[in-house]
Every structure is written in C-alpha cells, then in structure tokens.
Amino acid sequence: xxxxxxxxxxxxxxxxxxxxxxxxxxxxxxxxxxxxxxxxxxxxxxxxxxxxxxxxxxxxxxxxxxxxxxxxxxxxxxxxxxxxxxxxxxxxxxx
Amino acid sequence: xxxxxxxxxxxxxxxxxxxxxxxxxxxxxxxxxxxxxxxxxxxxxxxxxxxxxxxxxxxxxxxxxxxxxxxxxxxxxxxxxxxxxxxxxxxxxxxxxxxxxxxxxxxxxxxxxxxxxxxxxxxxxxxxxxxxxxxxxxxxxxxxxxxxxxxxxxxxxxxxxxxxxxxxxxxxxxxxxxxxxxxxxxxxxxxxxxxxxxxxxxxxxxxxxxxxxxxxxxxxxxxxxxxxxxxxxxxxxxxxxxxxxxxxxxxxxxxxxxxxxxxxxxxxxxxxxxxxxxxxxxxxxxxxxxxxxxxxxxxxxxxxxxxxxxxxxxxxxxxxxxxxxxxxxxxxxxxxxxxxxxxxxxxxxx
Numbered sequence: 001x002x003x004x005x006x007x008x009x010x011x012x013x014x015x016x017x018x019x020x021x022x023x024x025x026x027x028x029x030x031x032x033x034x035x036x037x038x039x040x041x042x043x044x045x046x047x048x049x050x051x052x053x054x055x056x057x058x059x060x061x062x063x064x065x066x067x068x069x070x071x072x073x074x075x076x077x078x079x080x081x082x083x084x085x086x087x088x089x090x091x092x093x094x095x
Numbered sequence: 096x097x098x099x100x101x102x103x104x105x106x107x108x109x110x111x112x113x114x115x116x117x118x119x120x121x122x123x124x125x126x127x128x129x130x131x132x133x134x135x136x137x138x139x140x141x142x143x144x145x146x147x148x149x150x151x152x153x154x155x156x157x158x159x160x161x162x163x164x165x166x167x168x169x170x171x172x173x174x175x176x177x178x179x180x181x182x183x184x185x186x187x188x189x190x191x192x193x194x195x196x197x198x199x200x201x202x203x204x205x206x207x208x209x210x211x212x213x214x215x216x217x218x219x220x221x222x223x224x225x226x227x228x229x230x231x232x233x234x235x236x237x238x239x240x241x242x243x244x245x246x247x248x249x250x251x252x253x254x255x256x257x258x259x260x261x262x263x264x265x266x267x268x269x270x271x272x273x274x275x276x277x278x279x280x281x282x283x284x285x286x287x288x289x290x291x292x293x294x295x296x297x298x299x300x301x302x303x304x305x306x307x308x309x310x311x312x313x314x315x316x317x318x319x320x321x322x323x324x325x326x327x328x329x330x331x332x333x334x335x336x337x338x339x340x341x342x343x344x345x346x347x348x349x350x351x352x353x354x355x356x357x358x359x360x361x362x363x364x365x366x367x368x369x370x371x372x373x374x375x376x377x378x379x380x381x382x383x384x385x386x387x388x389x390x391x392x393x394x395x396x397x398x399x400x401x402x403x404x405x406x407x408x409x410x411x412x413x414x415x416x417x418x419x420x421x422x423x424x425x426x427x428x429x430x431x432x433x434x435x436x437x438x439x440x441x442x443x444x445x
Contacts, residue, residue, distance in 0.1 A: 020238040042235035046394040058332035087335040093327035
C-alpha cells in the first residue's frame with residue numbers, strides 16, 4: 001500500500017503573531033478544517049465565544065494571502081514550509 | 096509549557112458564612128502566565144534567551160486557614176542559569192468564575208438574585224495529566240517567538256505628554272499620538288450610530304536605563320469587512336487579513352499592539368429617549384469593556400502588552416457631545432481600565 005504523503009512542517013500563528021506553533025507531519029488527506037481544529041485545540045486558542053458558541057476560524061496562507069477552504073485537503077492547499085495564520089470571526093459589543 | 100498538578104474548587108458561602116456549594120474552578124492560566132513572563136522581561140529579570148522557559152502554577156495557601164484554602168497563586172518561571180522567577184496573583188483571579196457560579200445558583204433557585212455571597216478557592220493535589228498523541232495524529236509543537244522589542248528612551252516620549260485615565264504603578268507605559276485619537280473619533284462619528292473599530296499598531300521599546308518595556312502606538316488601521324450594529328461589531332477573517340496587508344504595505348516593522356472600537360453612546364441615549372425605557376445597551380456611559388470585548392481581547396490580543404481603546408460619546412455639562420477615550424489592558428492577568436500618555440504633537444513621529 002502506498003504510504004500517505006505528509007506535509008513535513010507548517011508554521012502556524014494567531015492574529016497577534018505572538019502565539020506560534022510548528023506543525024509536523026500533517027497527512028496530505030487531512031482537511032483544512034480538521035487541521036485547523038486540532039491546531040486550535042493544541043495551541044490552546046479560545047474555541048468558544050462568551051455565550052459558549054463555537055468560534056469560527058479561517059486559515060490564511062501567508063504566501064498566497066488567501067483563506068483556505070476548510071473542505072479542501074492540506075495536500076492540495078499547503079506545501080512544506082508554508083506559514084499560516086488563524087483568523088477568527090469574533091464580535092465586540094453587547095449583542 | 097505548564098506543569099499543573101492541582102485541581103481547583105470554588106466554595107461559595109452566604110454572608111453568614113454558611114456554605115452554599117462547591118464547584119470545579121478550572122481557571123484560564125494563560126493570561127496569568129503571560130503576565131508573569133512579560134513582567135519578568137520588562138524588568139530585566141528574564142533575558143530574551145530565557146523567554147521560552149518552562150513555568151508552573153502553584154497555589155499560595157491561606158496564611159490562617161491553611162491548605163486547601165488559597166490566598167492566591169504563584170506563577171514560577173524556571174529560567175535557565177538563574178533562580179526561579181515568581182509572580183504572585185490574588186484570589187480575585189477567580190472572580191469572574193465565582194460570578195458565573197453565582198449566576199448559575201440564582202438560576203437554580205439556590206441563591207436570590209439580590210443576595211450577596213462570598214467565595215473561597217481550594218486546591219487539591221492531583222496527578223498531572225499526560226497526553227498521549229494518537230498514532231494517526233500530527234504533532235503541534237508550540238514555539239515561543241522572541242518579543243519584538245527595539246531600544247527606546249521612555250523619557251523622550253513622556254516629555255511634554257499628557258496623562259489620561261487611571262494610572263497604576265506597575266502598568267507598562269503606553270504612549271499614543273494625537274492623530275490616532277483624532278482618527279478614531281472621526282471614524283466613530285462617521286459610523287453614524289453604528290459601532291466601528293480598528294487595530295492599533297506600533298512598536299515595543301526597551302529602555303535599558305530603567306529597565307522597562309513600553310508600547311508606542313504609531314497608527315490605527317481601520318477595520319474593514321466588518322458587520323455592525325449600534326451595539327455589536329464583528330471582526331471577520333477578512334478584517335484581519337486586510338489589517339495584515341495594510342501593515343505589510345507600511346513596511347515599518349510595526350506590530351499589532353491592540354485594537355479600538357467605538358461605543359455610540361449618543362445613539363444609545365437617543366434610542367433610550369425614543370423608547371422611553373431603560374437604556375438600550377444597558378449603560379449610559381461608554382467607558383467600559385463588555386464581556387464580549389474581553390473575550391475578543393483574550394482571543395485576538397492575549398499578549399500581556401496588548402491594549403484596547405474604547406472611543407465613546409460623552410455629554411458635556413453644556414449638553415453638547417464630545418469624544419472620550421478609555422484604554423483597557425492586561426493587569427495581573429485580568430483586563431482592566433488603565434491609563435496612557437498622549438504624546439506631545441512634536442513627538443508624534445512614526
């Protein structure tokens with residue numbers, strides 16, 4: 001059986017740039033959404049808003065400047081050595 | 096990397112001291128550990144090479160009640176080559192958790208809505224949790240980027256500056272140029288009753304003579320691709336991408352120091368007057384950070400140096416309206432109102 005290709009390393013940061021992680025050996029068939037959820041959890045980024053509802057994030061590829069569709073695979077959207085940023089949709093205010 | 100081997104419990108008590116309930120109290124340690132690390136860096140107790148040192152959170156036992164009761168907790172940084180660096184935090188770190196627990200008890204009918212209660216925090220030793228990575232999972236390895244600090248002379252910026260807001264010893268100095276305040280006021284006014292906002296950018300400087308680290312705001316980047324109402328402002332993924340592109344275009348090595356948003360108090364008051372009932376936003380003064388504002392700050396600006404500026408309408412004694420600015424930031428791991436220095440006009444350079 002053919003061994004699944006992996007992305008050896010992707011650097012991830014949050015909006016501030018002060019929280020970073022190096023992500024290793026990401027299976028190429030992993031979706032961007034799956035990648036994002038695990039990275040958010042392991043980086044200890046907030047996952048819920050004040051009301052307890054899940055926060056939605058998007059992954060920005062720094063090289064392309066584009067947000068990656070969450071249904072696409074990492075193999076189709078990222079390359080070894082890419083840098084990505086996690087961007088939340090989040091509210092200020094009183095609601 | 097944290098090493099936490101205690102479980103924490105909140106004990107709520109009535110005013111007469113009778114216990115009401117005990118609830119698990121798993122605190123969000125990151126603001127505290129970030130505060131401890133940054134404070135040590137500010138005052139030269141931690142070097143740049145030691146920024147990624149391991150740290151641990153330990154209970155500080157109440158001096159009269161003793162274990163398991165706490166009077167606070169301590170963050171201990173295990174810096175290489177020197178002794179441990181400690182920062183103490185008060186028991187009020189659990190205040191918001193206690194408020195949430197109290198609200199839950201009110202919902203259950205155990206407490207009346209107007210009933211005061213006290214809380215204590217207890218800690219019990221437990222086995223430190225170890226995570227086994229699933230065989231088919233990939234590895235996420237946290238990295239500690241160096242603090243982006245350049246040399247600077249704080250006295251130069253403070254000279255001729257004007258102090259605003261509640262100043263507290265121990266706060267990291269923040270200097271803001273007048274054009275940033277005037278731009279935020281103009282954008283807030285132009286939003287016509289809707290909340291608007293942006294990102295504050297600038298530099299962190301280290302003044303070795305003190306030693307101290309201070310933040311110098313150089314500009315604000317208006318938040319685009321937002322959706323808003325009079326009481327809500329949504330920053331989208333496109334907003335952050337747009338800000339990133341704007342910062343890159345400026346090519347001035349600026350970092351995101353924080354954010355700002357407006358409170359259209361005048362619109363809130365007009366709505367209140369029209370409705371003839373309680374204020375639409377639950378508040379007639381604009382100088383506050385709501386729970387949502389705190390959550391955004393925690394999510395997007397967790398660095399201990401990050402600040403949040405609120406731009407609000409204020410009614411003068413003469414009954415006409417003007418603009419007020421209130422700054423919020425991290426203090427002992429909690430977001431609180433804080434002061435800043437408005438740069439003199441001739442100091443406001445990029």
